[in-house]
Amino acid sequence: MSGATVVWLRQDLRLEDQPALAAAAARGGPVVPLYVHAPEEEGDWPPGSASRFWLHHSLTALDGDLRRLGSRLVVRRGASLPNLLDVARRTEADAIHFCARSEPMARLRDGLVRRELEAAGLEVAAFNGHLLYEPQIVRTRAGEPFKVFTPFWNACRALGDPLPPLPAPSRLDAPPAWPVSETIAGLGLLPQPDWAEGMRFAWRPGERGARQRLGEFQRDGLDDYAAARDRPAVAGTSRLSPHLHFGEVSPRQVFHAAQEHGGSGAGVSPPRSRGSSPSAAWLREIGWREFAHHVLHHFPHTPEKPLRSEFDRFPWRRDPDRLAAWQRGRTGYPIVDAGMRELWKTGWMHNRVRMVVASFLVKDLLVTWQEGAAWFWDTLVDADLANNTLNWQWSAGCGADAAPYFRIFNPVLQGRRFDPEGEYVARFVPELARLHPTHRHAPWLAPSRALEEAELVLEEDYPRPIVDHETARKRALIAFQTIRAGSRRNPTQTA
Numbered sequence: 001m002s003g004a005t006v007v008w009l010r011q012d013l014r015l016e017d018q019p020a021l022a023a024a025a026a027r028g029g030p031v032v033p034l035y036v037h038a039p040e041e042e043g044d045w046p047p048g049s050a051s052r053f054w055l056h057h058s059l060t061a062l063d064g065d066l067r068r069l070g071s072r073l074v075v076r077r078g079a080s081l082p083n084l085l086d087v088a089r090r091t092e093a094d095a096i097h098f099c100a101r102s103e104p105m106a107r108l109r110d111g112l113v114r115r116e117l118e119a120a121g122l123e124v125a126a127f128n129g130h131l132l133y134e135p136q137i138v139r140t141r142a143g144e145p146f147k148v149f150t151p152f153w154n155a156c157r158a159l160g161d162p163l164p165p166l167p168a169p170s171r172l173d174a175p176p177a178w179p180v181s182e183t184i185a186g187l188g189l190l191p192q193p194d195w196a197e198g199m200r201f202a203w204r205p206g207e208r209g210a211r212q213r214l215g216e217f218q219r220d221g222l223d224d225y226a227a228a229r230d231r232p233a234v235a236g237t238s239r240l241s242p243h244l245h246f247g248e249v250s251p252r253q254v255f256h257a258a259q260e261h262g263g264s265g266a267g268v269s270p271p272r273s274r275g276s277s278p279s280a281a282w283l284r285e286i287g288w289r290e291f292a293h294h295v296l297h298h299f300p301h302t303p304e305k306p307l308r309s310e311f312d313r314f315p316w317r318r319d320p321d322r323l324a325a326w327q328r329g330r331t332g333y334p335i336v337d338a339g340m341r342e343l344w345k346t347g348w349m350h351n352r353v354r355m356v357v358a359s360f361l362v363k364d365l366l367v368t369w370q371e372g373a374a375w376f377w378d379t380l381v382d383a384d385l386a387n388n389t390l391n392w393q394w395s396a397g398c399g400a401d402a403a404p405y406f407r408i409f410n411p412v413l414q415g416r417r418f419d420p421e422g423e424y425v426a427r428f429v430p431e432l433a434r435l436h437p438t439h440r441h442a443p444w445l446a447p448s449r450a451l452e453e454a455e456l457v458l459e460e461d462y463p464r465p466i467v468d469h470e471t472a473r474k475r476a477l478i479a480f481q482t483i484r485a486g487s488r489r490n491p492t493q494t495a
Contacts, residue, residue, distance in 0.1 A: 316368040410469055
């Protein structure tokens, strides 16, 4: 009979379609689920404030689910390797299982840990539990990694459908004695003072919450997805992104849920094919997530540096006051401010609005994309290094399959097009709720009578725009032209 197996859990906090856990259960013998809290091993990207809130509740939910199987979650803090060795020794384990990760520091750490564990005589097995396809097997015909989404996704689909999701184990054998464990509360993940009321109201972290959200979207939201996904005032998207990041649902589960609905196939969204079914359109979003991890795997410098190296000399501006206005949702552009306030209140922002606020920061304000990525990293419950990096570089025009440099979203027109009644703005910028919908996206253009009827005093109740969009747009185009001119002067510059 096999000895115990330690399952090292990280961003795979679920029981269903959890290949490391399933393989451990299939070996026979005791299974020891272990979470080691080691933020110092994440380099410059330890979990942000919103992610720590989610992690606390996700670990709590997982521990409850494990206890229903006769098991429990062992929680440790500190360096991963000594904790893995100690738990293996105390439980007489002869194997360590875990699911691989894409982040550069995690990959480096996992390689070092694996070598030390094997040197200690332990059997070590790593599994793909967070992607549909292994990043290293998806290549161009020339054997290179992809930098453009559509051919990448076509290559993925040519590999065939991913395997069906694995069932959750019905029971996990416990070791003769459980090793000492920290309490989840003792990790200190919850905010002090408590500012997370809006997030507690908006979300149900954990596998059951993920399963519920997936089922509801598959049943009630998927048919209207293609039409509703760009409307921030309605529940037109799945809102599965934090569940996917923490591994409370797997991409294989999402893929097969979409296919069951009638499709075959699918942070800022990728290019979309016109006329595709709702299921196919939704699967392309999963494909964009795959693409983000593919790019991060092959270009591990991109969280800090642009993929297109000519952007190293882009004339970004340092503007702390305007950056702070953007962060607080006080730019004077209602759709931007609504998005930033939704983010602060709920830890999430609608994808269409993410593109608008990102464009505003990097193009209207010419503030570097790294500032935006850092703010999102700290405030998003779905903060994912691969997605965050790809999407910000997409908006800035310096990454893989990037938006054209001349794509500069007009925040007023974007608001009027995708929030035509101003419902989203009224929800998150309540000082504008009494203003007639025709004026909500440009209150500084509203006639005096409309402002009086809304009891709105500009500058006192709500700011005027911190920049003029048309002037800012011209300034951005000039800045981007300097990059293009520099590339033409230096034909050896790589993209």
